[in-house]
Amino acid sequence: MIQPPKALGLFLCDQVLFDRDTQKPCLIGCFAGMAVNEFPSGPQRFDVFAALTDGLGAVTMELKATHLETEDEVYVRRLTVRFADPLQVVHFRYRVFDCDFPVQGVYLFALSVAGVEIAACRVRVYQRGSP
Numbered sequence: 001m002i003q004p005p006k007a008l009g010l011f012l013c014d015q016v017l018f019d020r021d022t023q024k025p026c027l028i029g030c031f032a033g034m035a036v037n038e039f040p041s042g043p044q045r046f047d048v049f050a051a052l053t054d055g056l057g058a059v060t061m062e063l064k065a066t067h068l069e070t071e072d073e074v075y076v077r078r079l080t081v082r083f084a085d086p087l088q089v090v091h092f093r094y095r096v097f098d099c100d101f102p103v104q105g106v107y108l109f110a111l112s113v114a115g116v117e118i119a120a121c122r123v124r125v126y127q128r129g130s131p
Contacts, residue, residue, distance in 0.1 A: 003086060005055030007119030010111055016047045016093045025049065025091045032121070034101075035128040041101040050111055050119050052090045055083030061113050063094060068106045068122070075099045101125045 014029030027049055034044065048063060058080050065075035081092060101107065104127060110120040 001057055002059060003054065003056035003083070004059055004113040004116070005052040005081070005083060005090070005118065007111060008051035008053060008089070010048065010050045010109065010119035010121045012109060012121060012123055013047050013049060016049045018091070018093075023091075025093070031123065033124045033126065035126060036101060037128055039101065039103050039127065041125070043098040043100055045095075045097050046099075048092075048094045048096060048109065048111075050092045052081065052083075052092050052118075053088065054086050055081070055090065056086050058082050059113055061111055061118075063109065063111055065099060065107050065109050067101075067103065068108055070103075070105075072102070074101060074107065104130075 011027055011030050013027045017026045017028060060078060060080050063077045064073055066073050081090060083090060104125055106122055106124050108120055108122050110117050112118060
């Protein structure tokens with residue numbers, strides 16, 4: 001049986017580290033804005049983190065980034081997360097290595113299951129040195 005999870009939040013950050021003893025996540029450099037040198041930006045690297053619960057089984061999720069003004073999708077990845085117990089909180093970290101931003105603006109990063117958004121966050125991407 002597969003049961004889709006619920007998200008307790010979605011964050012973009014420079015890096016997510018897990019404590020060796022407790023496996024508690026430590027989010028380093030969470031951000032809502034990203035400065036790039038030029039547009040198109042070239043590949044950007046960062047981590048996406050979500051705390052997920054109520055899931056059961058192997059659940060296929062989609063991580064998508066969309067430019068809000070144009071509705072252009074700039075990044076899409078499908079991945080499978082396994083949930084052994086619906087009461088368990090799964091600390092989901094996905095390392096993004098290759099997200100290009102074609103123009104400046106606000107982008108929505110959304111995590112969805114079977115086409116239903118379970119978490120989202122916005123990030124403003126702008127040229128370094130601009131106000």
